[in-house]
Amino acid sequence: MSSSHAQSISEALALAYRNNPTINTARAELRSVDESVPQALSGWRPQIFGNFDVGGVYSNNNPGSDNYSNTASLGLSVQQALFRGFRTVNSTRQAEAIVRSQRESLRATEQNILFDAAASYMDVIRDTAIVSLRRSNISFLQEQVRAAQDRFEVGEGTRTDVSQAQARLADAQAQLNLALANVNTSRAIFRQVIGQDPKSLSASTSILKFLPKSVELAISIGAQEHPAIQGSLHLVDAAIFNVKTIEGELLPTVTLEGNVGRQWYPPNSNQTSSDAATIFGRVSVPIYQGGQVSSRVREAKEDLGQAQVQVDVARDQIRASIVSAWGQYQASVASISAAQAAVSANQLALEGVIEEQRVGQRTTLDVLNAQLELVDSRVQLVTSQRDRVVAAYLLISTIGRLSAERLGVPAQIYKPKEHYEEVRNSWFGIRTPDGR
Secondary structure, eight states, X not given: OOOTTOBOHHHHHHHHHHHOHHHHHHHHHHHHXXXXXXXXXXXGSOEEEEEEEEEEEEEEEETTEEEEEEEEXXXXXXXXXXXXXXXXXXXXXXXXXXXXXHHHHHHHHHHHHHHHHHHHHHHHHHHHHHHHHHHHHHHHHHHHHHHHHHHHHXXXXXXXXXXXXXXHHHHHHXXXXXXXXXXXXXXXXXXXXXXXXXXXXXXXXOGGGGSOSSHHHHHHHHHHHOHHHHHXXXXXXXXXXXXXXXXXXXXXXXXXXXXXXXXXXXXXXXXXXXXEEEEEEEEEOOOOOTTHHHHHHHXXXXXXXXXXXXXXXXXXXXXXXXXXXXXXXXXXXHHHHHHHHHHHHHHHHHHHHHHHHHTTSSOHHHHHXXXXXXXXXXXXXXXXXXXXXHHHHHHHHHTTOOOHHHHTOSSOOOOHHHHHHHHHTOOSOOSOTTOO
């Protein structure tokens, strides 16, 4: 399946990395989470409100004496929080921890899609090769049917030989139909994950050089680098700061407020227009809030405990996944050696059975059985070769290193920090950094 113009697996991974909608959705979700940091930082910033009032006043102080007057006012109010019980500090740190956790979630999504892309790539190669094997088997069996009929016509064979060859040919046609259905399914999944139809694919890959030397080293790397573990650790930090943020509602709040305004009255009224300006500070001390804040603090502490347990859950899951992936890779390597030996042995056996049949020492059924065993061993070899590559990608994924940057995928690497830095200190503006 390789050629000088073949689409390499690295190029397929690059297409998936750039265009896969699941990855792009995760990136958009991260950009949305980035906005939680400037929202938390807004607690440090002043709030400014303008107001304009206009209306009429009717009064009737004495019977038969009706008074009408119009009034208008314009004002500006500025509020600045000076102390909020450390809620701004802690909510900002909480938001930053959630952003870091979301980055790890994006990294996990990228790993999953890159693995799916590699698996779908190898599935197309495997299923296409199996179709080729099945077609070759049909050609062989068609020749066997013809030969059996010729021998029957000259009296050297029996009707049973012809029927057995025809039955095997019918079974082979059914297997070919199944193989064609499988390759169509693989091609459809390839397009779904990678975004293009497969053309000329090459089975060569450099993934084996990224494999760890031992399962112990793989477990150690996974415990330090896997995004599921790192993300859960950041969620623990977020839960800690969430507890502190809610506890801050039990502390005093200090604000500074300033107001300026102007009041207008109609010329025929007894009042004249006036200007006013005020500035004052407020200290609000919570005394009793009905137990709501206390309950929320206890709830946040339980959430913290859950997040801490989830770290252990993630570590156990990743360790089990690494051990499983390592076993799958070792098994696939052993299967390749066994399948190669089986192919060689079955090839020699088939050639020998055919020669023995020519001198009358073997029957048509013996030839058909030898051919079946050879085809099955070739299919097993193709499957084992596919399994080794896929198991290698799975193992790299379970240790947290299946990334476009580490693999050297020819694609522009998405850098989530760029958007974060653009919006973090944004004081105003409703347009996103990309202009929407």
